[in-house]
Amino acid sequence: MNRKIINGIISLAIVIAALYGLSRLRFIERSIWIFKTNDMQNARRGGFERGGRGGRDFRARPQDFGGRERQSFENLPDSVRQRLIAERGARVENDSLRQSRAQTVTRERGDFRGRGQGRDFRRGQSVRLVNVGWFFIVFAGFTVVTIYTDMLTKWVKSRKNNKSD
Amino acid sequence: MNRFKLILNILLLIVMLLLMDPRSFYGLEFHEWAGLIIGLFFILHKALNWSWIKKVTVCFFKSSPGRARLNYILDVLLLAGMVLMILSGIAIARTIDFSWMNLGGSGMFWRVMHTSSSFITLALFGIHLGLHWKWVQLRFKFKKVAS
Numbered sequence: 001m002n003r004k005i006i007n008g009i010i011s012l013a014i015v016i017a018a019l020y021g022l023s024r025l026r027f028i029e030r031s032i033w034i035f036k037t038n039d040m041q042n043a044r045r046g047g048f049e050r051g052g053r054g055g056r057d058f059r060a061r062p063q064d065f066g067g068r069e070r071q072s073f074e075n076l077p078d079s080v081r082q083r084l085i086a087e088r089g090a091r092v093e094n095d096s097l098r099q100s101r102a103q104t105v106t107r108e109r110g111d112f113r114g115r116g117q118g119r120d121f122r123r124g125q126s127v128r129l130v131n132v133g134w135f136f137i138v139f140a141g142f143t144v145v146t147i148y149t150d151m152l153t154k155w156v157k158s159r160k161n162n163k164s165d
Numbered sequence: 166m167n168r169f170k171l172i173l174n175i176l177l178l179i180v181m182l183l184l185m186d187p188r189s190f191y192g193l194e195f196h197e198w199a200g201l202i203i204g205l206f207f208i209l210h211k212a213l214n215w216s217w218i219k220k221v222t223v224c225f226f227k228s229s230p231g232r233a234r235l236n237y238i239l240d241v242l243l244l245a246g247m248v249l250m251i252l253s254g255i256a257i258a259r260t261i262d263f264s265w266m267n268l269g270g271s272g273m274f275w276r277v278m279h280t281s282s283s284f285i286t287l288a289l290f291g292i293h294l295g296l297h298w299k300w301v302q303l304r305f306k307f308k309k310v311a312s
Contacts, residue, residue: 027284027288030280030281030284031281031284031285031288032281033277033280033281034277034278034281034282035281126191127189127190127191128188128189128190129189129190130189131185131186131188131189132182132183132185132186132189132190135182135185135186135287136182138287138288138291139178139182139287139288139290139291139294140291141291142287142288142290142291142292142295143291143292143294143295143298144295145295146291146292146294146295146296146298147295147298149295150295150296150298
């Protein structure tokens with residue numbers, strides 16, 4: 001009996017964590033992107049290619065990195081842009097430096113530089129498993145819900161059979 | 166054989182989770198190569214359960230129990246998810262040159278397809294594991310086998 005209670009508590013904790021993980025990873029929203037083809041521009045803004053740190057890259061922050069604002073931001077002169085970046089507390093990097101670094105990284109890694117022309121998508125050389133952990137919890141949540149649904153179905157079936165006997 | 170299947174399945178799960186975020190584990194290069202290899206592992210997983218697939222396919226509309234049908238439909242969806250995931254991954258690959266395959270379509274379409282299919286497939290994997298939980302319990306000896 002004790003074991004069942006402990007199992008139940010653990011399962012409940014997993015399901016609650018998985019629900020939080022679903023919203024943190026925007027799991028449902030991103031799962032149905034493909035069915036919302038009209039909304040592709042939004043999808044791009046929220047995708048992996050936007051980058052970020054510690055799981056925050058899954059959250060759309062149009063005020064910081066949004067498409068139009070970012071484009072106009074990049075068109076500003078370097079001096080104005082650096083001042084703005086300094087005010088926001090972000091990293092300062094001018095166009096020429098960014099370009100040369102992207103080329104160096106590409107060459108170092110022996111990329112083929114085909115489609116995308118060496119677009120800087122290669123951040124993440126280190127191991128940072130925060131998001132992987134959240135995916136694991138969501139995965140475990142689906143598993144736990146299935147196990148209990150299965151158990152419930154079997155219990156209902158056996159009860160029906162008992163009644164008919 | 167069962168131990169081999171168990172190890173293979175655990176490996177599949179770990180690699181699948183590591184692949185869910187390309188930035189999490191040694192960047193895009195690992196993501197693309199491991200994505201291709203996981204496809205082969207998935208085929209191996211299917212090959213190891215080929216007798217079950219054959220049996221249910223033959224009897225699907227006749228005498229298969231409901232549970233087997235549910236598992237079969239789920240497996241077909243998983244297969245479709247894996248194919249879409251790998252195909253879209255090939256279309257948007259950056260560190261491996263697949264341009265010779267000329268898959269067409271916009272990069273945006275394939276990217277959205279890749280994200281959506283991988284998320285849905287992960288959820289299906291979770292359900293798949295849940296439906297096979299007894300098998301896992303037996304393999305790990307969580308549950309004593311009825312003599």
